[in-house]
Amino acid sequence: MNAVVARWVLLLQCGLLAHAMLNPIDFLALQSIRKGLNDLPGSSYFASWDFTSDPCNFAGVYCDGDRVIALNLGDPRAGSPGLTGRIDPAIGKLSALAELTIVPGRIYGGLPHTLSQLKYLRFLAISRNFISGEIPAGLGQLRGLQTLDLSFNQLTGSIPFSIGTLPALSNVILCHNKLTGSVPPFVSQTLTRLDLKHNGLSGSLPPLGLPPSVQYLSLSWNRLSGTADRVLSRLNQLNYIDLSMNQFTGCIPGNLFSFPISNLQLQRNQFSGPVQPVDQVTIPTVDLSFNRLSGEISPMFSTVQSLYLNNNRFTGQVPGSFVDRLLAANIQILYLQHNYLTGIEINPTVEIPLSSSLCLQYNCMVLPIATPCPLKAGTEKSRPTSQCIEWRG
Numbered sequence: 001m002n003a004v005v006a007r008w009v010l011l012l013q014c015g016l017l018a019h020a021m022l023n024p025i026d027f028l029a030l031q032s033i034r035k036g037l038n039d040l041p042g043s044s045y046f047a048s049w050d051f052t053s054d055p056c057n058f059a060g061v062y063c064d065g066d067r068v069i070a071l072n073l074g075d076p077r078a079g080s081p082g083l084t085g086r087i088d089p090a091i092g093k094l095s096a097l098a099e100l101t102i103v104p105g106r107i108y109g110g111l112p113h114t115l116s117q118l119k120y121l122r123f124l125a126i127s128r129n130f131i132s133g134e135i136p137a138g139l140g141q142l143r144g145l146q147t148l149d150l151s152f153n154q155l156t157g158s159i160p161f162s163i164g165t166l167p168a169l170s171n172v173i174l175c176h177n178k179l180t181g182s183v184p185p186f187v188s189q190t191l192t193r194l195d196l197k198h199n200g201l202s203g204s205l206p207p208l209g210l211p212p213s214v215q216y217l218s219l220s221w222n223r224l225s226g227t228a229d230r231v232l233s234r235l236n237q238l239n240y241i242d243l244s245m246n247q248f249t250g251c252i253p254g255n256l257f258s259f260p261i262s263n264l265q266l267q268r269n270q271f272s273g274p275v276q277p278v279d280q281v282t283i284p285t286v287d288l289s290f291n292r293l294s295g296e297i298s299p300m301f302s303t304v305q306s307l308y309l310n311n312n313r314f315t316g317q318v319p320g321s322f323v324d325r326l327l328a329a330n331i332q333i334l335y336l337q338h339n340y341l342t343g344i345e346i347n348p349t350v351e352i353p354l355s356s357s358l359c360l361q362y363n364c365m366v367l368p369i370a371t372p373c374p375l376k377a378g379t380e381k382s383r384p385t386s387q388c389i390e391w392r393g
Contacts (some may be wrong), residue, residue: 020056023066025093030055032382037073040081040105040266045074061105062179067096068226069120074103082129083107092117104128104152111150116141125149127173135174137162149173151195157197174199181223185209197221197242205231212237220244220265228255245269251318252288257281257300263290267291267308277301288312289335297322297336306333310359315391318344318360329353337377338362340391364388 031051034353039046046166048059056063062070071094074083082105091100092114098121107129115124116138122145128141131153131349139145140162148163150175158176158181167190175197182203183196193216201219204226208215214235220242228243236243236255242265249270257277267289274295275288280303287308296316302325316338322348330335343362348368352358359373361381 005166016185021062021066022068025095026066026068027055029090029093030058030061032088033071033073037083037085037107039221040084040193042081043105044074045083050365062099062102064096065236068094068118070094070099071097071098072101072103074105076101082137082362087112087126089114094118097121100127101125103364106130108132110134111136115139118142119144121145122168123147125257126153128152130154133157134158135160135163135179137161137239140165141212142166144168145283146190147171148175150177155179158360159201182206183209183219189213192216194218208230208234210235211355214238216240217385218242219246222246224248226250232256235259241265251275252293254278257283257286298340302331305331308333308335309339311338313391314339314341315364316342320345326352326356329355331356333357335359335374336363337373340383340388342388344368364391 004220013052019326021038034046034049034284049175055061060072061068073079080103082103085104087107089249090113091113097118098122104127108308110133111131113136118134121142125147127149128303131150132155134157135155137160138162143166145166146168147170149171155177159179161184164184164186169186169187169191173195174258175195177199179199179256180283181201183201183205186209189211191211191213194214195218197218199222201222201224205228208232210231212234213350215237215273217238225247228248229250233253233255237257238259238261240263241261241280244265244267245348249272252266252271252275254276255278257360258279261283264286265281267287267293272292275293276298277300282298284301285306286304290311292313294313297318299319299321302319302321320339323344326334327350337359343365344360346368352371359377361373361377362383364383367381
């Protein structure tokens with residue numbers, strides 16, 4: 001009997017008994033991952049990672065039977081300083097892993113190519129760190145991947161075409177990196193969020209490359225070009241869209257304004273031609289400023305709360321419905337400056353509600369009313385007559 005007790009004591013001393021329930025491959029993988037990472041000053045995430053005890057009780061480690069199925073590295077509480085170091089390639093040995101997250105911190109180096117071995121991975125989120133290098137094309141082998149969030153890092157290169165072939169993707173968040181190349185087509189019919197803003201992406205959007213399931217689309221602050229009307233007209237489930245700060249051309253489809261969008265941001269592109277919504281626009285904020293849009297302003301826009309049409313080529317009279325809603329304080333912002341508008345029917349003695357902001361300067365009219373404009377509108381009240389004559393001609 002004493003020999004049996006002695007054997008149990010030896011097992012405890014060697015740290016084998018406590019983790020005997022965990023698959024040895026997973027145990028060794030966790031050890032390697034731990035060696036590559038450290039707490040930043042003020043973090044105590046790894047305090048519980050004592051390998052003489054059961055790793056399934058470590059902070060951020062979740063097991064099913066003898067396998068690790070989820071790994072949430074770092075303290076998720078707001079204000080946590082996070083971790084530093086590199087992600088060890090041994091992470092690919094956790095073959096049952098379905099979820100991998102790393103909290104914001106100072107993780108550097110590239111993404112291990114061994115991530116492509118995690119065939120059950122559904123959720124991959126490593127944002128707000130210092131991950132560099134390219135996105136491994138092998139991630140396209142993770143056929144069950146639903147969320148890919150690598151935002152706010154220093155990733156370079158292109159978005160692998162293979163990522164777009166993943167059939168189960170719901171969220172792709174790659175914003176605030178240094179990615180270049182084109183936007184790949186996405187085949188997933190469950191894709192709801194695509195956020196690629198603040199990169200160096202270029203080229204045109206694939207006409208059929210975004211499924212109708214997309215609800216959130218942000219591509220701002222890139223160098224994308226070409227027409228977008230065919231893509232946009234199909235995305236009838238959109239509730240947020242931001243294509244600003246690009247080089248898109250062509251027209252804006254009228255049916256876009258009837259989609260259930262809360263915020264429409266198309267400013268600072270090269271969209272041109274008239275804009276004709278098919279019905280009254282119920283989108284709270286519409287920003288079409290700094291484009292090449294022309295023709296008369298549609299009265300269908302008078303139901304927008306914050307409307308930015310400034311710095312375009314609009315002509316004609318401002319519809320009377322705008323005045324009515326402005327004076328009723330139903331319009332908060334109406335920016336029409338820097339166009340070729342010829343008039344607005346408003347009583348010069350009327351008082352604009354304090355909750356409303358109207359700017360009309362630098363058009364082809366004598367301003368009927370003095371209203372404060374943003375500083376960027378400049379100081380000139382009206383366009384030179386020569387410009388107005390030339391534009392009409």
